[in-house]
Amino acid sequence: MDIAFVGLTVDFMIAISRATDLTMPCLRLPARLRSHCRDLAALAALAVLSACAVNPATGRREFSLVSEGQEIAMGQEGAKEVEASIGLYPDSALQAYVARVGMSMASKSERPTLPWKFGVVEDAAINAFALPGGPIYFTRGILTHMNSEAEMASVMGHEIGHVTARHSAQQMSRAQVAQIGLGVGSILSNEIASVAGAASTGLGLLLLKYGRDAESQADDLGFRYMMTDGYDPRAMRDMFIMLGRVSGEGGRLPTWLSSHPDPGDRLARTDERLAALTRDLSAAVVGRQAFLRQIDGVVFGENPRSGYFAGQEFLHPDLKFRLTFPAGWKSHNGTDAVTSISAAEDAIVELRLAAGADPAAALRAFAAQEGVASNQPETTTINGLPAVTAEWQAQSQGGMLRGRVAFIGYDGRTYRILGYTALANYGAHRQAIMATQGSFARVTEAAVLNRQPNRLRIVTLPRAMTLRQFHAAYPSVIPIEQVALINAVDLDTRLEQGRQVKRVVGG
Numbered sequence: 001m002d003i004a005f006v007g008l009t010v011d012f013m014i015a016i017s018r019a020t021d022l023t024m025p026c027l028r029l030p031a032r033l034r035s036h037c038r039d040l041a042a043l044a045a046l047a048v049l050s051a052c053a054v055n056p057a058t059g060r061r062e063f064s065l066v067s068e069g070q071e072i073a074m075g076q077e078g079a080k081e082v083e084a085s086i087g088l089y090p091d092s093a094l095q096a097y098v099a100r101v102g103m104s105m106a107s108k109s110e111r112p113t114l115p116w117k118f119g120v121v122e123d124a125a126i127n128a129f130a131l132p133g134g135p136i137y138f139t140r141g142i143l144t145h146m147n148s149e150a151e152m153a154s155v156m157g158h159e160i161g162h163v164t165a166r167h168s169a170q171q172m173s174r175a176q177v178a179q180i181g182l183g184v185g186s187i188l189s190n191e192i193a194s195v196a197g198a199a200s201t202g203l204g205l206l207l208l209k210y211g212r213d214a215e216s217q218a219d220d221l222g223f224r225y226m227m228t229d230g231y232d233p234r235a236m237r238d239m240f241i242m243l244g245r246v247s248g249e250g251g252r253l254p255t256w257l258s259s260h261p262d263p264g265d266r267l268a269r270t271d272e273r274l275a276a277l278t279r280d281l282s283a284a285v286v287g288r289q290a291f292l293r294q295i296d297g298v299v300f301g302e303n304p305r306s307g308y309f310a311g312q313e314f315l316h317p318d319l320k321f322r323l324t325f326p327a328g329w330k331s332h333n334g335t336d337a338v339t340s341i342s343a344a345e346d347a348i349v350e351l352r353l354a355a356g357a358d359p360a361a362a363l364r365a366f367a368a369q370e371g372v373a374s375n376q377p378e379t380t381t382i383n384g385l386p387a388v389t390a391e392w393q394a395q396s397q398g399g400m401l402r403g404r405v406a407f408i409g410y411d412g413r414t415y416r417i418l419g420y421t422a423l424a425n426y427g428a429h430r431q432a433i434m435a436t437q438g439s440f441a442r443v444t445e446a447a448v449l450n451r452q453p454n455r456l457r458i459v460t461l462p463r464a465m466t467l468r469q470f471h472a473a474y475p476s477v478i479p480i481e482q483v484a485l486i487n488a489v490d491l492d493t494r495l496e497q498g499r500q501v502k503r504v505v506g507g
């Protein structure tokens with residue numbers, strides 16, 4: 001949960017979790033969309049047959065309901081939402097460096113005049129994504145896992161490929177058709193609708209998954225773009241090895257990976273591309289030192305300033321509050337909300353900021369939503385803080401929901417803690433929801449308030465040593481296996497004198 005809250009209601013993770021395949025042949029709609037056509041006279045009015053356009057990157061004619069102007073407008077709108085909700089990583093030199101590499105590559109692509117824009121977002125996940133018509137973002141998490149500018153260029157090329165081949169625009173065309181067909185226009189607020197499984201508008205549409213064919217095509221294009229800009233394409237190999245190691249660890253599975261073909265398959269395909277090359281790569285740019293210099297000092301892992309968990313307790317140093325989620329529930333600290341789901345995944349509690357500074361007014365706005373029937377609100381205090389609570393019921397696409405909401409005023413902000421489940425399960429979860437709402441309290445301990453993030457540090461080796469010896473001489477706050485992973489070496493790899501090696505130090 002970030003302090004820079006803008007009321008974005010679509011969760012990025014949920015929104016991109018619905019995959020569909022791509023490369024729709026011109027003039028032939030897949031069965032799924034055809035059935036929607038039959039259902040809806042409105043769709044017949046859409047000039048589907050004339051909606052084919054030539055793909056700039058591939059030269060193929062493709063189905064598209066989105067003009068280039070619309071594509072650009074949607075991407076610009078999405079970029080605003082990304083930057084306001086996820087937030088840019090506050091390091092102007094790093095931002096400028098990524099933009100310089102991106103702009104150089106994009107200007108040599110098939111769509112050099114698009115309003116290209118490159119940024120690093122404040123996110124520990126290993127991810128990179130492109131929005132329609134130009135905006136491309138890297139997370140700081142993926143940068144800390146790279147070891148050269150050429151590796152960054154391989155991911156940059158892939159994302160530029162999504163834009164030049166109009167993958168987002170195509171996905172959007174399909175999503176628009178699907179959305180008209182499904183009649184999405186929920187009576188519920190977006191957050192309930194998204195949990196209930198309905199598609200939503202806004203950021204969700206912009207961050208749709210592409211299909212595997214699109215991903216392979218983006219890899220092909222990325223390989224070509226990085227070579228055009230003089231980079232050593234063997235770095236693409238290194239990226240897939242790194243991604244394979246990350247996913248093999250079973251830790252956090254990046255969404256970027258889950259929506260993409262298996263890194264092993266992509267590695268094999270990259271080897272085929274490399275084997276087919278005839279050009280001499282001895283002068284190709286790797287840019288290891290230049291890259292490592294740029295990421296020295298970057299925040300590594302989750303930033304506790306945006307909130308962190310200690311068991312079931314969630315603590316937020318910047319906003320100075322704590323909250324305890326029910327035992328056995330699984331919690332997640334998202335960009336705009338902290339959510340917790342029961343073990344049986346049949347109930348949810350989420351904390352987010354509400355508009356304004358008046359809890360009573362916030363509850364009135366909540367209860368006034370169409371489809372929400374609320375009981376008489378109760379004015380109370382929670383650990384000395386002014387609060388208003390109410391039980392409510394609402395019809396969702398999946399059935400009747402019942403829940404309890406608490407609005408709490410603290411430090412000039414209004415916090416909303418919303419818990420709900422299916423009507424039939426409410427009795428079983430009511431106590432847990434109420435206990436979570438009742439646990440909201442101010443934090444005063446210096447140990448929490450002063451907590452700082454871990455950071456990446458680059459060490460130049462004074463003598464040759466193995467990674468094991470490096471870890472003993474220059475300890476990190478992360479396990480040695482992870483140190484090996486971010487350096488793309490094994491524990492017993494001998495590292496030569498003068499080599500730059502990453503470690504992670506505590507705040």
Ligand SMILES: [Zn+2]
Nearest residue numbers: 158162215218
């Ligand atoms: Zn991709």
